[in-house]
Amino acid sequence: MKVEIKKLYSLEIEDEISSYWPAETYNFGTWIRLSVGPTDELGADYFDLFVCTPQWLSEELEKDPVAQWGRHSLIVKGYNLAAIADQLDRMVQRCSGDDWQEIAVKIARFAAWEFEDYKM
Template identity: 35%
Template sequence: MKSIDLIEHETYAYWPDDVEDFCVAAEAMIGPDGEDGADIFSFEVCTPKWFYKNRLNSAAFARHVVFVSAYDEKAVQNLVVDTVANITGGTWSEIAEKLSRYFRWEYEDYRS
């Protein structure tokens, strides 16, 4: 784990107008330990209230979304760090592919 940032905001200096009704884009820079490089893994952080009002018609998928009951930057950071720490694989590609189940990987669906 290299960093976690809210897109278009300075790190976690963001605060929603309504802590129980918001959605914000986020990204984590994640790469192999001991290497400088990292890949971008993006996701949204939102409340069920926001999701219900803005995305739920009759049915909806919620891939790459972290749900929180109220804004809690530390809980989001801990969830991301714990998720990354529990992913294992023999190569970076295997690890990144598993991470893409939770976060939108910048190379997801890339074909060489």
């Protein structure tokens, strides 16, 4: 089964992420939502991850020097949406399986899946 990222957007940025540019490209952090689903289907599930730079992380540690948690995070050198999207696409493409459930569980290892730990 082939899957693809159908859309990327930020949970914190009001504008379209494609037109967003931070004041300091080397110092930013934001949650990004990936809409991912099978290539030949309309539907998709949401996966969230936090993208930040080392400078942003360093400044956060100044505010709370004890610790910063890092699950579902991507640390980049600077803001470059094309490079970030490429990294995300490569990770999604590495997640293979026979059905959507199997693939989604693998994607959830690096991005928080909306149905993670969901029980019927």
